[in-house]
Amino acid sequence: MRLSSIAITLGTFALAAGLCLVAAFFSVRLIEDSSVTGVRAELDREALTWASVDANGLQLFVIGTAPNEASRFQALSVAGRIVDTTRIIDEILVNDTSLAPPPRFSVEILRNDAGVQIIGLIPTGTNRERLITDITKLAGKDAQVSDLLEVADFENPDGWDDAMRFAVAALRSLPRSKISVEAGSVAIKAMTDSDDAKRRLEADLARRVPEGMRLALDLSAPRPVITPFTTRLLITDSGARFDACSADTEEARTQILQAATAAGLQGKASCTIGLGVPTRDWGNAIQMGIKAVSELGGDSITFSNADVTLIAKMGTTQADFDRVVGELENDLPDVFDLHAVLPKAPEETPEGPPEFTATLSKQGAIQLRGRLSSDISRTTIESYARARFGSDAVYTGARVDDTLPGSWPVRVLAALEALSKLANGAVTVTPDSVSISGNTGNQNASSEIAGLLSEKLGEAEDFNIAVVYQEKLDASLGIPTPEQCEAQIVEIVGDRKITFQPGAAALDASAKDILDDLAELLQLCGDIPLEIQGHTDSQGREIMNQQLSQQRAQSVLDALRMRRVLTASYRARGYGEENPVADNGTEEGREANRRIEFHLIQSEPEAEAETETPAEPAAEAEIEDGSEPPLDAVDDATGSGDEPADAEGPSDEQN
Known part of the structure; x- marks a missing residue:
């Protein structure tokens, strides 16, 4: 009995233990499943789909490859909201972005x-x-x-x-x-x-x-309205060139340029596409006109709206002229009105052909010379010139000749109006032609002048245009004049200083910002004649001060050159202690005297006077070939004549 009783007791305990194990097993599985389900749902809600979850007993494993450390920490935090953090095992890897190629941003x-x-x-x-x-x-x-x-x-x-x-x-x-x-x-x-x-x-x-x-x-940009709608081509011994070219479509422009190339045009030519064309047959008509001038051996064809002027080369036979002009008249659309001229050799006279010239200098002064038809005409033309160019800028040296043709005043006024479109240049009026040459900052100046002269002078009139576009004169580009650059240097420097290491010519690190600002301006100013002046106080030996000021000015020049500033027309000059701006007896005065200044190199008065004289053949040749006298003449011995505006950047270090 006793053995049976013990067996029953042991069996009961064994059964209870088994039941406990079974209950514990199912309880752990329940906890595992609920933990995994809850954490996985929370991860999905946070859009952390890269993470997965597994469980081993009460331990919860968070697994996956996070895109970055922040995402890894976020996943662990999300799991910690569902289960106790002591149960979480971190098995998350972090993606190494350094190994992946970057995308195309x-x-x-x-x-x-x-x-x-x-x-x-x-x-x-x-x-x-x-x-x-x-x-x-x-x-x-x-x-x-x-x-x-x-x-x-x-x-x-x-x-x-x-x-x-x-x-x-x-x-x-x-x-x-x-x-x-x-x-x-x-x-x-x-x-x-x-x-x-x-x-x-x-x-x-x-x-x-x-x-x-x-x-x-x-x-x-929107197509401009061109009025008058003008195209003008000249054919000379050196080839063909456009004074003006207008087209209404891309196809017409291509047609015109191809015809001009066949007639001897070389290089790149521009032709403005705009509104205002008198007929859709514009391209065909221009092509016919260019071909006709080419067959005659040269000179010019001008289309101004519906008026066409063909001027043959002097020496063309009458038979060839009649044939080509007749064919062109028959081929041109009815809207066009053709006027053809076969020039004759000018008659020789003791005084030569009458002539009027007007010369506009770079400084804006204009000189009127030659012949005018009457005192009233001279007064009218002088008044017009003063209105166009300024009352103080006009010099009149023209004489009265009552034998001039009646159209002379109109021709002169048209020439002056054309000259007003240039920055500098000259016009010459003769009974047979009007010639204008010079420099401009307007890329469309030749076209505008051609349209103006064809409109003012009327049909069958000859004129020659030799105008050169210069970027530095183009106001639309915002390029400042040398004088404006000098004034802007003063503004940029302000109360700052270009500093150097004590007693040396090496630039201090604090000078970098001001030199960067100056370089940005001077790159815009271009190749202007500029003197970089070094100055010192009076302490120390005079020769040593002069040498130090020269070396410091050269250091500034070199620093600007390293910043890609065009410095071909610059010069560095040391003045030592000879030009103080304050009292060297005080520390404040000596501080002010240690400085760097920037000044334009002024031209000599004699050089300016020569460039303003229109009667010199050399000056006219420079304008005609598009070249220009140097911006300023430099006197290496004496430097500037007039004292320019001050642009200071003094050093705050001792000499």
């Missing part, structure tokens, strides 16, 4: 009247919030800015920051545009209000582009 910014859209992929190093804020500010408070950017966890590639800064800055001037940005490159496609605005914007963007960045511009 690019952004497109689209701007129109409705607002701005910015689309693309940017690296995490880009301050997205600041970018959108900047774009919102420049777009205006009423404009809508749509942020459609995606972000990838990579460092900013080389050139990305410069490209984004340039794109945002450019967007301020581009109300209707598409800007595409990649690392190291920006492409801009935009619509401007006018051709002048297009040229100005192109120049401004090209100046501001960071070094090493690629910029692609595709700017367009």
Whole structure:
């Protein structure tokens, strides 16, 4: 009995233990399943789909490859909200982005009247919030800015920051545009209000582009209204050239340029596409006219609206002239009215042919010489010149000749109006022709002058245009004059100083910012005649002060040259202690006397007088071939004559 009782007791305990084990097993499985289910659901709600969960008893394993350390920490935090953190086993790997190739980062910014859209992929190093804020500010408070950017966890590639800064800055001037940005490159496609605005914007963007960045511009402007609608081609022994070229379509422009090339045009020629064409047959008519002049061996064909003037080369036979002109009259559309001239050799007279000349100098002074038809005509023309060029700028040396043709005053006034479109140059009026030559900052000056003369002089009139475009004279490009550059240097320097190491010519590190600012301005100013002057106080030996001032001026010149400033017309000159601006008896005065100044190199009065004399053949030749006298003559022995405006950047170090 006793054994049976013990067996029953042991059996009961064994059964209870088994039942406990079974209950514990199912309880652990229940906890495992509920923990896994709960954590997995929470991870899904947080969009952490890369993470998975497994359990082993009460331990919960979080497994997966996180895109970054922040995502790994987020996954563990999410699991900790469901189960006790002591039960969580971290088996998460973090993706090493350094081993993966970076994606192609690019952004497109689209701007129109409705607002701005910015689309693309940017690296995490880009301050997205600041970018959108900047774009919102420049777009205006009423404009809508749509942020459609995606972000990838990579460092900013080389050139990305410069490209984004340039794109945002450019967007301020581009109300209707598409800007595409990649690392190291920006492409801009935009619509401007006018051709002048297009040229100005192109120049401004090209100046501001960071070094090493690629910029692609595709700017367009509305077609201008051309009046009169003019095309003029000359054929000489040296080839063909356009004084003016207008077309109504791309096809017409191509047709005109091909005809001119066949007639001897060399190099690149421009032909403006605009509105105002008198007929859709414009391209065909120009092609016929160019072919006719070419068959005659040269001279000119002018289309001014529906009026056509053909001037044959002197010496052309009457038979050839009649044949070519007759064929052209039959072939031209009915809308055109042809006037053809076969020039005759001028009659020889003891005084030579009558002539009137007007010369406009770079300083704006104009001299009128030659012959005018009457006292009334002389008074009228002088008054017109004063109104056009300024009352103090006109010198009249013309005499009265009552034998001149009746159209003489009209021809002279038209010539002066044409001259007013130039920065400097000369016009010559004869009974047979009007010739104008000179320099201009207007790329369309030749076309405008051709249209003006054809309109004012009437049909069957001959004129010659030799006008050279110079970028430095183009006001639309915003290039300052040398005098404006000198004044802007003063503004940039202000109360700052170009500093040097004590007692040496080496530039101090603090001079970098001011030299960077000066270099940016001087790059825009171009190759102007500038003297960089070094000055010291009176302490120490005079010869040592002069040498130190020379070395410091040279150091500034070298620093500007290293910043890609054109310094061919610059010179460095040390004046030592000879030109103080304050009392050397005080520390404040000595501090003011230690300085760097920038001054324009002034031309000698004799040189200026020579360039203003229109009667000299050499000056006329320089204008005709497009060249120009040097901007300023330099006297290496004496330097500037007049004291220019001061532009100081003194050193704050001892000599």
